[in-house]
Amino acid sequence: MPTVSILAPPPPTAADVFAYADRQMTEAAITQWPDSWVSLGVRIPSPTGYVRRLRVQHPAHQRDVYAKYSFLGTSMVSLLRGASGDWPAVQAAQERYVHSSESLMRREAAQIRFLARSRGPRPAQLEGLQGGVLFTAPVSGTPLSQLLLASPGRTTSLLDGTFKELQQLYRSRTAASGLTGTERSIAVTFHRKFGHPNAHAYLAELGGVAEGDHSLDLLPHIVRRLLKPTSLPSPASRRVLCFGDLKPEHVLFPDAPGLRTRFIDPGLVFADSHTDLAKLAMRTVLFLIATRPAPAVTEQVLDGLADHVDKQLRTVPPYDQLMALRQILTWMLMDTVNILTTYLAAPTSLPLPPTGQALAARPGPVLTAVDRVTAHLERDTPIRSMWESALSEFKAAAA
Incomplete structure (x- = not known):
């Protein structure tokens, strides 16, 4: 019977990790704004990076x-599970990492600078980069997520407006040097996470997270279907510079006329245009499933x-539209599994955002919906029927 070594080093604790990050933030802020008093504000729950609001007080301002x-460019979940x-x-590794060209915060600062000087989506204002700590100014506005709940009848126009802001980015022909890192497309992330033998143990471990919730038993079947190659032709692919980590909570519409929509937390990546x-x-x-608004x-x-999806597909040649859909x-389902398994793997010591x-x-409603839709994928159900079924399953999951 397999055994676990009692000599295996323990993973980092959240207390150690958070205290270390707080010290780095305080020291970096003092370096960025000398002769200032720095006070730590609220921590922003995240499974990926460590984020806090700071107040910097100076006699004049x-x-x-x-x-x-960021710790080693990995997620907080992986870090606290001992992956590093x-x-x-x-x-020891972090002291080298923050000064390396691979630093995620260095790359994000470069992305914000690029977006700020381009005619594409407007980012948060960059306030500085010191000692591996990225400083940005707060952004005013109402998140797309809240606007969808308050004015659901405007969903199409809100999404149209969001992607209108992104079009200039997609047309960009900028050099990738310093802007994008390792390929982080949805499919690549999914295959990196689940396309290896150790994925079975990882999924089995997640199966024990929610005691008595048998919906987690669906995960291996879902992953197997999504990893299964298809014999269907792929639509013609056009790689463009994408925003990357796009979510409705990170798109902020202005509260006053004449101002532009802001996009926070970029993760620029060259990937398929969709x-x-x-x-x-x-x-x-996922936001709807988490918040469960009125039906x-x-x-x-x-x-x-x-x-909105139909509008986007009109830009694709007619013979490719169904394959593109x-x-x-498929990417939507892969992204769901990527996100949900990260949330499920998070230790209790790591605060998650409300959706997480x-x-x-x-997790049951999400997994049930994804299980049923991936079954359609496996059976090669007619694509339009599969899409309509997916929308029905998503609606049921949010009930």
Whole structure:
């Protein structure tokens, strides 16, 4: 019978990791704004990076900023699960990492600078980069997620406006040097996470997270279907510079006329032109499932989302439109599994954002919907029927 070594080093604790990041943020802020008093504000729950609001007080001025810190470019979930070694190993590697060209915060700062000087989506204002800590100014506006709940009948126009802002980015021919890192498309992330033998043990471990919730038993079947190659032709692919980590909570519409929509937390990546569409569509669905608004609201948002997807597909040659829709839906399902398994794997010591908390506490509706839709994929159900079925399953999951 297999045994576990009692000599295996323990993973880092959240207390050690958070305290270390707080020190780095404080020291970096003092370096960035000398002769200032720095006070730590609220921590922003995230499974990926460490983010806090800071207040920087100077005799002549006062400012609030967001400070963001990355450990070794990996997620907080992976770090606290021991994927990068024990705490002494992480500290030693981190001291080298923050000064390397691979630093995620260095890359994000370059992306914000690029977006700020381009005619594409407007980012948060960059306030500085010190010692591996990225500082940005708070952004005013109403998140797309809240606008969808408040005005579900405007879903199509809100999504149209969001992607209108992104068009200049897609037309960009900028050099990739310093802007994008390792390939992080949805499919590549999914295959990196689940396309290896150790994935079976990982999924089995997640199966024990929610005691008595047998919906987690669906995960291996879902993953197997999504890893299965298809004999269907792929639509012609056009790689463009995509925003990357696009979600409705990170698109902020202005509260005053004459101002532009802001996009926070970029993760620029060269990928298929429908990557952002698949991400924003599915993350909007996950937001609905997490918040469970009135059924009429959910129906209006999903109808508007479907209308917007149809509009986007009109830019694809007619003979490719159905295959493009199938590909978008497949990516949506992969993105769901990527996100949900990260939430489920998070240790209890790591605070999750509200959507993550809700999905991790109630994974059954999501997994049931994804299981049924991936079964359609496996059976090669006619694509339009499969899309309509997916929308119905998403609506039921949000009930």
